[in-house]
Amino acid sequence: MSSPLTPIVLGHPWLVKHGPRVDWGRSTVLAWSNECYASCLMSACSSVSGSVLQEEPVNLSNVPAEYLDLKEVFSKSRAASLPPHRPYDCAIELRSGTSPPKGGLYSLSVPEREAMEKYISESLAAGFIHPSSSPAGAGFFFVGKKDGSLRPCIDYRGLNNITVKNTYPLPLMSSAFERLQGASIFTKLDLRNAYHLVRIKKGDEWKTAFNTPRGHFEYLVMPFGLSNSPAVFQALINDVLRDTVDQFIYVYLDDILIFSSSLQQHVQHVRRVLQRLLENGLFVKAEKCEFHAQSVPFLGHIVSSEGMHMDPEKVKAVVDWPSPDSRKALQRFLGFANFYRRFIRNFGQLATPLTALTSLSTTFRWSGAAEAAFSDLKGRFASAPILVAPDPSRQFVVEVDASEVGVGAVLSQRSVSDDKMHPCAFFSHRLSPAERNYDIGNRELLAVKLALEEWRHWLEGSGVPFTVWTDHKNLEYIRSAKRLNSRQARWALFFGRFDFSLSYRPGSKNVKPDALSRVFDRSERPATPECILPERLIVS
Template identity: 60%
Template sequence: MDCDYTRLTPAERQRRLHQRLCLYCALIDSGAEGNFMKESLVQELQLRMEPLPHQLSARALDGSPIGCAPITHQTSPVILQTSFLHKERLSFFVLPVTDYAIVLGLPWLEKHDPIISWSSKEIVCWSPYCLENCVTSCPLALGSTSVESPDNLSSFHVPHEYSDLALVFSKKNATKLPPHRPYGCAIDLIEGATLPKARIYPLTREEEKAMDDYITEALAQGFIRPSKSPVGSGFFFVKKKDGGLRPCIDYRGLNDITVKFAYPLPLIPTALEQFRGASFFTKLDLRSAYNLVRVREGDEWKTSFSTTKGHYEYLVMSYGLANAPSVFQCFMNDVFRDMIGQFVVVFIDDILVYSPDLNTHIRHVRLVLQRLLEYELFVKGEKCEFHLQRVEFLGYVISSSGVVMNDDKVNAVSNWPTPTTVKELQRFLGFANFYRRFIRNFSAIAAPMTALLKNSPKTLTWSNQAQASFDTLKTAFVSAPILVHPDPESPFTVEVDASETGVGAVLSQRRGDPAKLHPIAFYSHKLSSAERNYGIGDRELLAVKLALEEWRHWLEGALHPFVVLTDHKNLEYLRTAKRLNSRQARWSLFFSRFNFSITFRPGSRNTKADALSRMYATEPSPVTSSPERILPDSVAVAVIQWEFDEQICRANTQLLPQEGIPPGKLYVPPEFRERLITWAHSSLSSGHPGENRTLQLIAARYWWDTMRQDIHFFVSSCSTCAKCKTPKTLLAGKLMPLATPERPWSHIAVDYVTDLPPSNGYTTILTIVDRFSRGVKFVPFATIPTAFQTAQAIYEVVFRHFGIPEDILSDRGPQFTSRVWRAFFEHLGVTVSLTSGFHPTSNGMCERVNQEIGKFLRLYCHKNPSDWSQYLVWAEIAQNSLINATTGLTPFQCFPGFQPPLAPWTAVSSEVPAVDDWMRRSEQVWEQTHQHVATLLARYKQQADKHRGNTPVYNPGDRVWLSTRDFRFQAPSRCHRSLE
């Protein structure tokens, strides 16, 4: 019998029917003085009835009788299950007539004292009596534990206190398709964004078999299904550490156009406050956590991936989706809403249960496991820890004594080995120098060590005073005010570096006024022998990966995007790279769980992480010797010359003596000339030189009368030179300057400045330039805006102040070539002009302004690049206040017609403004500006045309050389591409 029938899953409903359990809905009525069952139900179930000592009558609140007959019997005790695991034996009064099959009244409520969630209409917690009698002492064995095959349970031993809940540790049930819930993973796409196209990755024979097995298994589980989606992501494998293969989906393209779900992760300092008074702890880890949540119905097509055997899409939330951590945290918060803050902390898929004593703790853990079963969530038993009195959680060590920082957070510094060489001491002092402003009397403390470096010694003589100084500084590094607790409301900064022997990292946040970068944690790792064989790029990437793993609890789902600083510039392009090796691909999937950007910082400014990475540098680094050349190139060339000369000499004996041969030169007969020029120009030892250098090579030993003409013809006709060298001929076509505007802000140009360091959430600047006055407007954005967002910014910044322009000039970026962009402005009657392909100087005005704004921000923000957004207004004022070389005026003088003072204005203004005079003077200024612009453009065209030829006339069928510099080729390798 089940009083919670409406909340059962179809699978559970079938299981209970199979076990011949009767399923009915019950009414909980606090006004009823007993527990009642409808007489027809008693007969249907063929329950035994017992007569009552005396008859009872049932009456409503108004005193009217219920039914026409009195209550004369009650049922014998029957097994009643009122939630997933709550069972008891209970007798009911048999009521002849009632609207409900079962009524549970006040006696039942007083006995069990349940806590009811009226919003979700379910019992969320039972009384201690129930935990002792109804849950643990149920006389009916649970079918879930008896029918489960041992193969489907993890090898971990279930504590005997939870043996009746063994189903929650099931591996098999964790691989079943979960039901749709209100917490499905939504994938909303940015409006106007280009949908990603799948790339088919080639697979080895082993990977092909693994792919077939994975697709077959996932289809059987219901996790995926065949797809006809127009989008797709790449599917490939990476090797696990144990040699197995892990399937991976490259969701970088999808994540770039996904609207981010900014659901906050738990505030760790707030969570730590809840542990006061707790003495026992249990850690639970969910199995296949993300796969326990469905993709929102209708969004499955966006998760599609392509393989060599077909196109499929996920029905469950897959790892690598940008919103997965936030969606799962939201789901878990709702599952444990009544328990969080009472005895549970949940951080994504990690659950910590805490209690003041063991008996209470066991009840709490049971409640958590029961709740997981109710929501069909399962835990990985082998990773769970039960009934601990000291536990590590989210970077802290928690016990009945309180909460302390994990030693690993500062071990990288507190375990710093004593320097034994001058270089090691210099490295430590360089690291310490970054935090000297936080340490009182830093110079005095460090003096015994700095004294050892005077006069540039070659060896280090360590002293007791130096050791005391060394220990004092290490202690200062790992204590306040240097080391601070993390603040989830502030953005994080991660500094990483890798050396030949180790990797190091520093996690920091800005604090104080003015804001200074304070460390939160230090990390160092000694490279294994295998890791030392990584290339420098992979070692730097390993540093990023290990740092994010170490501080995952702070960085995954952080409120603000964080910045990773590295001195390896190529890492900036990691998230957009088209080709990754298997190791990078495996790490890239892990990186997709974090919202961060990688910024290059020269090694000279990355000394904190660099010092941590070189803590192990006392060990000798492996030396790779370069291969020695056995046979110099000149030997082979000399052999060819000698054989060729011998052939020419034999041929000359058959010819008449030639006149005009210079002394010491060898005459070359006609049949050898092309071969000689080919050797001099095209051989590996010469490398396709130009005409003069080819002539010099040949003329040093050979001669014939038409040598210069023959070499000119050969070199100018060389197909390899034509394909691979920059042409020296004048550019075809005369300059066609843009039309000169007649008034301010009638013709504007737009462009973006991108990839700036995050500043108050901004990373991009939209530049708007008036082509008449050269006036500018700067609009900051969090990311590169869409076409609609750009149009809306121009509408608000330009239209509102200057009216609707006649023309907007831009490059051929995706925003400016989209239908949204054209439709928006065509509707307003504005012409949209695009620069010619691969010719950025067509929009040179914007390009120049972008250079100026970059220079301005570097000058004022070089110490704190993340402050640039505060200086953007001043950059705009500066640009509009400087005299332009083209107009001879400042943009402010062109429009509105006067230069605002840059210092307090002291002139006395007239009492009556002369409006007509002002307008006349403004028109004169505009006319003067127009003449200046037209004159300069004419001068610029005259100068440019000196380096350009007339436009050639081509006829159908003519053969021409086409430059492929700006075309993309699909070639197997860079070398092959150049040869084509």
């Protein structure tokens, strides 16, 4: 044809073979048959879309001129193409005598079905997936992103439960401290489509199969949600940058920190890393990078010429604790503080102006002395010897709790020096109006989800399984439930990225996160007992 606009007549055999599904109102093709996807569109779309995607502009405004000759490393289209097989392909080894479960279909709304058609078409064209006849099949659904768009997710909980875990270690942030000495200029790189840059090991693709209303497919690249993904990717990136890791970079999964003592030296270091990434088919997300900075936030720390320091955001929940405006609010703060009194010299003397106000025989009046003591104690919580630097080689404990107004959490570890539990970070979150409508079980689940999200860079891929303490016994069901609502399915998929156990801890012992969850409660009303199961469902 001389032009793609030339009118043609498509016969019945062609329509049967290619099976187009047409939205006549919008004059668009929504989908094609599996045979067409496999034999026609796979090759045609990849060549056509490749030429089109190469023209997609990439914003390089924050990239220094010294690296613009390496602009291919920032390419979006190359990051969206099928990578080659490497020695570090993602193998999925199953426990003896097990096989991946076959899941059902998740119901999708009209917008989700349209997003699914688009995702399947683009992934087939890129070669990331292909039609499958596998006996396995995980559920496919969507989660909403902050910008209102939809992100596809696959429920690999069943597969992860029977997968032999890859024990390749993730690096310790503490190991970078000595190498940072003398560094004064820093660049932080963020890789694009990181996990999709890794192939599934040949022969294991069938285990990644997933079900959609459009058909049955399996991945050729490493999808999100597999339990071994962090360890596999860390092994790959360590190998690619192996001769630079102990010199001037620190790599944690898809985050790369480059540090140097002078600008001239730094430019050479950054160029060397970018060239190595490009040579190995790894690409960088320019819009998420920071170049030639004097300090950068990195994995919960602020890295600068003065060394590594805890990111102030990690203790914000305590530092921003508002001054108590009632006796009850003060008792809540002192209950939290009491857990750490053994780490504060002369705690009783420092807290005297505060404890005096808890007596029912005195009028509650917040004084300058009380404010000074309150501020002093808050400052001590956010510094050594109370707050310790997280060590991923040791077990973490995450304590969570939820109230009617907020959720709170404390990340802790047992110290080597005194064999006592020390906090590593604090977290609190004010519930939105919608979140306040959750029942108590879902609010508690939300607390777990937000805490793991906040401390993902320490907990995900940790070599030692961690423990989550909660005061609700019924949370464990989400790890094995057959059917979940869309919100719970979203959270369960996220939980699948971590190796942890849930442990019941009575509310009387869960004081620290409980106090953080009630920071936003300025009322004096007593807490209303909340029902987890209606009485009509209780047998005895």
